[in-house]
Amino acid sequence: MRKKGLFTGMASLVLAMGVMAGCSSENGSNGNNGGSAGSPNTGSETKTNTAAAADPVKLTMWGGVPPEAGPQAVVDAWNAEHPDIQIEYVRYVNDDEGNLKLDTAMMTGQGVDLYVNYTLTQTQKRIDAGLAADLSQYSDYNIDEKMGADASGWKIDGKFYGVPTTKSAFFVALNKEALDAAGLPIPKDWTWDELRDYAKKLKDGDGYGFIQHTEPYVDPIDSVLSKNGYTKADGSSNLDHLQVKQWLETLNGMMQDDKTTPPLGEQLTSKMPVEQEFLSGKAPMLNIGAWLLRSSNNFTDFPRDFTIAFAPVPRLAANQADYMTRGGLGDYISINAKSKHQSEAWEFLKWYADGGMAPMAVGGRLPASKDADQQAALDSMLGGKADTYDKDSLMYVMFENPTPSFVRNLPQEVMDMRQQEYEKYFLGEQSADDTLAAMVKRHNEYLQQNK
Structure with missing residues (x-):
């Protein structure tokens, strides 16, 4: 359960922008024009308002997935079935700049009705800013019952401010032919030391045996601290946990x-396209999430001649019983508390969660609802490329892995702070011990300031 925090300083700037933007009227393309469905008709305005009432309600949904990877097919299906409520999809890039663009659009009244959150950190900010409707006002859809026990990880102060709609799987994608040539089995339970050994055996010449985006770098320490706590019994920082140092030294050793x-320096300066590196066969192991299938199913842009196998993300913990993996549920869709069409947005959100989102499976997003047709979604996810995947390992990481999951929920300030310090270590600017000491010092200062 999360406590409400303070919205960042960005909110003040954006709120000021909102005051200025509020002086201008909304245009009809945002669905906020006067005389929308349900408006009362009076006097000489009867004819005009009657015509306006017949117009469809227009909603705008913002998400981070490219339209062609599922969202446009979802919107087209809804719009065909619901002529009275029409949806427009707007894509934003899920990075700092893209999230700021979304937040600004909401705070300045630019007609955002629904939007997808990808982290609890971003969700908390939007709740604090009054941009996420409390869904407890609706009694016709039981999110806990529909989505299962993992849904509770998205509750904030005991309430849902969105619906977690997808099963979020994170895994190591493997070039099965490269594994077979090296005589290596597909792992179901392994450690980072074992992955390090695999990377050595799979390395070919000057190439790399293992690659990843920088975003999941810290998943191993979050898996440790989600289990053991980000603070110790006395309330002080636990960022100097022994396995945090193990993670630093293991990755740096690789x-x-x-x-x-x-x-890290090479990856930051080259902006390495890690998915392309993997799918082209240059690197045999890739730490990633289910969105990989958006590219791996695309043989036009990413032709490949190997089978993709799947393994769980390895653990730092000595015992499997002490391990948690990143995953659970994701794509947390909220209704903008400032939307003028919240009831219509709610109708769409229920439809989406219970199966309307099936076309999203093409991009690796499987519906979380128990009432969705999982087989249909799986068939959609694999499309005509099913024979290019190792199905047993895919089913294991997607559906059968019993490892408990965590959803990263650290305040953004703490995430930024620790990233600044561990990057210094990976760039050779400070030692592991100095990195741990700096992270603990800055975390303790944050904890003191936010008591």
């Missing part, structure tokens, strides 16, 4: 000693 994964 970068500097083994040369089996890209050094």
